[in-house]
Amino acid sequence: MLVHFTKMHGLGNDFMVIDLISQRGRLRDADIRRLSHRNFGIGFDQLLVVEPPRDPDMDFRYRIYNADGSEVENCGNGARCFARFVLNQRLTTKREIRVETAGGPLTLVVADDGRVRVDMGAPRFAPAALPFEAETDLPVHALEVGGESLEIGVVSMGNPHAVLLVDSVDEAPVREVGPLIEAHPRFPRRVNAGFLEVVSPHEARLRVFERGVGETLACGTGACAAVASGIRRGLLASPVDVTLPGGTLSIEWGGEGHPVFMTGPAETVFEGRIIL
Ligand SMILES: N[C@H](CCC[C@H](N)C(=O)O)C(=O)O
Numbered sequence: 001m002l003v004h005f006t007k008m009h010g011l012g013n014d015f016m017v018i019d020l021i022s023q024r025g026r027l028r029d030a031d032i033r034r035l036s037h038r039n040f041g042i043g044f045d046q047l048l049v050v051e052p053p054r055d056p057d058m059d060f061r062y063r064i065y066n067a068d069g070s071e072v073e074n075c076g077n078g079a080r081c082f083a084r085f086v087l088n089q090r091l092t093t094k095r096e097i098r099v100e101t102a103g104g105p106l107t108l109v110v111a112d113d114g115r116v117r118v119d120m121g122a123p124r125f126a127p128a129a130l131p132f133e134a135e136t137d138l139p140v141h142a143l144e145v146g147g148e149s150l151e152i153g154v155v156s157m158g159n160p161h162a163v164l165l166v167d168s169v170d171e172a173p174v175r176e177v178g179p180l181i182e183a184h185p186r187f188p189r190r191v192n193a194g195f196l197e198v199v200s201p202h203e204a205r206l207r208v209f210e211r212g213v214g215e216t217l218a219c220g221t222g223a224c225a226a227v228a229s230g231i232r233r234g235l236l237a238s239p240v241d242v243t244l245p246g247g248t249l250s251i252e253w254g255g256e257g258h259p260v261f262m263t264g265p266a267e268t269v270f271e272g273r274i275i276l
Pocket residue numbers: 013045046066072073074075076077078159160192210211212213216218219220221222
């Protein structure tokens with residue numbers, strides 16, 4: 001079956017986006033792994049699948065799959081690309097869009113300049129929310145990695161994040177330590193590993209070794225988690241400009257119990273068709 005898709009990115013975190021409202025198709029894990037391959041397939045960090053909502057109060061449902069085929073709860077850069085996609089494909093004319101995800105409902109607002117502001121929901125710090133094996137909720141936890149004891153903040157943005165403070169993201173051992181944190185046994189469903197450099201209370205730099213993908217050029221939920229953890233640790237103050245290798249996101253958080261807001265761009269690169 002021939003299926004139309006759109007290739008998009010949010011600060012270089014790239015996506016294959018498929019509308020399964022106006023067309024039919026089924027992607028198995030093996031298909032996703034093949035299609036995500038940058039030589040044997042289309043090449044992407046995540047696949048986004050747009051579907052009708054199950055809740056009548058919502059406009060859409062969208063499902064998120066990592067390059068390794070694992071389905072995940074939330075994707076910040078993907079949410080912005082989803083919003084631009086449904087407008088570009090004329091699946092809606094709304095500029096404020098409510099969407100169901102596996103991690104919960106999101107509200108997205110598309111500005112005239114094309115940037116998208118997303119209410120990403122409230123961060124959760126309880127270890128069970130990730131899940132992370134620990135006795136209690138703490139601003140930082142000690143994690144034994146490669147014979148060293150690292151101090152990490154743990155945050156759920158619907159999906160799990162471990163945030164490690166570093167002096168310089170340029171020098172951070174992302175490729176060496178990232179996989180060890182991602183697969184650490186205390187994270188039964190694995191975890192995204194963020195390496196956070198605090199430049200000033202309102203400015204940070206971040207690199208993320210993403211669960212199910214590896215290091216990406218940007219991670220929206222990672223930026224939200226890093227800011228929430230940094231504010232909680234008294235190192236950052238809202239709003240924070242977070243600069244990742246692919247560009248800068250603006251993150252706002254009003255403190256415990258409040259949602260995190262993320263604002264940034266979303267671009268379309270090309271459209272194509274695949275045989276499923
Ligand atoms: N790798 C993540 C999902 C994608 C998150 C990222 N691309 C973003 O923009 O938030 C996970 O397994 O939870």
